[in-house]
Amino acid sequence: MIVVMDWRRAFLVCEVFLTIHCACSSVLSPPQRVKVESSVLTWNGPKNHINITYVVQYNTTLNDWRDVYNGTQQQFNFTAAAEDFYGTRFRVQSKRGNQTSAWEMSKLVQCAHLHTCAPIIELKVETDRVHLWMKHRDPSLEEKEGGHISFNPLYWKRNSNNKEELSATSTHLVIEHLESGQEYCFQVEYLLLHKPHGKPSREICKVIPETSKQRNVRVIMLGVLTVAGMAVLGCCLYFVYTHYKRIKALLQPPLDIPDHFEEFFFSEFPQHPVARPGNQEVESYDFVNFVEEVAEDEERCDLENEKKM
Incomplete structure (x- = not known):
């Protein structure tokens, strides 16, 4: 009876050992050598990495983790937003079907890990x-x-x-x-x-x-220019006051005669003889005599032509 009981105990121990061994062998190995260089997170996969995907998370606080990558590649490039991950940590997990590995942590992301x-x-x-x-x-x-x-x-x-x-x-x-x-x-x-x-x-x-010396020089120069400007203005006002009448006379516009008045008063008038009643009668008489003489000459010419014919 004692021998039979020992064999049963040995069988149970072997069964438990095999169960534990099978269970352990079915757990995925976590990623290895997780590191960050030049704003790129990289890691090595487990030995049997067929059909394995990887999940990458980063922490915003101590216990708040957020997913940033889920895929088959063994790197996560965050160069486009490197400053957003400064001061955080990454963790990577292997996954195949319903099997998952433990999380593998990276170092704290610092200046040496970024390209920015x-x-x-x-x-x-x-x-x-x-x-x-x-x-x-x-x-x-x-x-x-x-x-x-x-x-x-x-x-x-x-x-x-x-x-x-x-x-x-x-x-x-x-x-x-x-x-x-x-x-x-x-x-x-x-x-x-x-x-x-x-x-x-x-x-x-x-x-x-400005230094205090430069500021003093600037104030002095500004004062000198102000005094000089006031002196020039005062001299101009005194000159205007003493020569007021002359300046007023010089500034008055000249007296110009309108063009049509100037043309009327200063142009030469046409010289026409004054017609008298007596002279008009003499001229008309001379003109009548001249016409009669011309008519007589024409008749004389006609008579001479007829005789010749």
């Missing part, structure tokens, strides 16, 4: 100088690249494309000899192995205020 990383600048403007501070968004980029990453500060006049570079020996720069009253813009970019890296910082534009 930009330095942070702060500015303080004084009367004769500008203080510029530069710092990293987080220490990840400096930890990853070490001494190969550096700042490249730039400044230029507003509405000018001539950008000037500054030698950044520290994270605090003092920029002097800027023109007062002019607006200058400042910006900082990363240099990785002496080549631009990531995105430049935000652009800050400030007007350089």
Whole structure:
């Protein structure tokens, strides 16, 4: 009886072991080597990754996870919205039918993981100088690249494309000899192995205020010009007052005679002889005698012609 009971116990133990082994072997392996580089999340699939899809989530808060990808590719490219995922974490899960794997977490997304990383600048403007501070968004980029990453500060006049570079020996720069009253813009970019890296910082534009000396000179010049203008105006008014009658005479318009009056009074009249009654009778008598003489001459000519015939 004891031997029979031992065999039954051994059979039950084997059955339980096989059940557990089969159950364990049916669980999917999670993705491996989940990492973020240049705004791209990548991972390696499990050994038996046939017909496996992957689910990617990111957290907005500690316990709030949202889906961002569901597919068969082993990467998730978020370059179009890289800044939206800064400071978050990703987790990836394998899925096949009703089987799911455990979640595999990524590291916290920081500046070194993005292609849009930009330095942070702060500015303080004084009367004769500008203080510029530069710092990293987080220490990840400096930890990853070490001494190969550096700042490249730039400044230029507003509405000018001539950008000037500054030698950044520290994270605090003092920029002097800027023109007062002019607006200058400042910006900082990363240099990785002496080549631009990531995105430049935000652009800050400030007007350089005048110094106290320049302000005093401007006030004095303005006062001198005001006094000179008042003196010139006073001289003009005095001259007008003393020569009022002469100026009035000069400003009066000349007396012009209308054209039709001038033509009437100053043009020459036609010379016609005055007709008298006696003379008219003499002239008419002379004209009658002249007509009679012409008629007699014509008759004489006709008679001579008849004789000849």
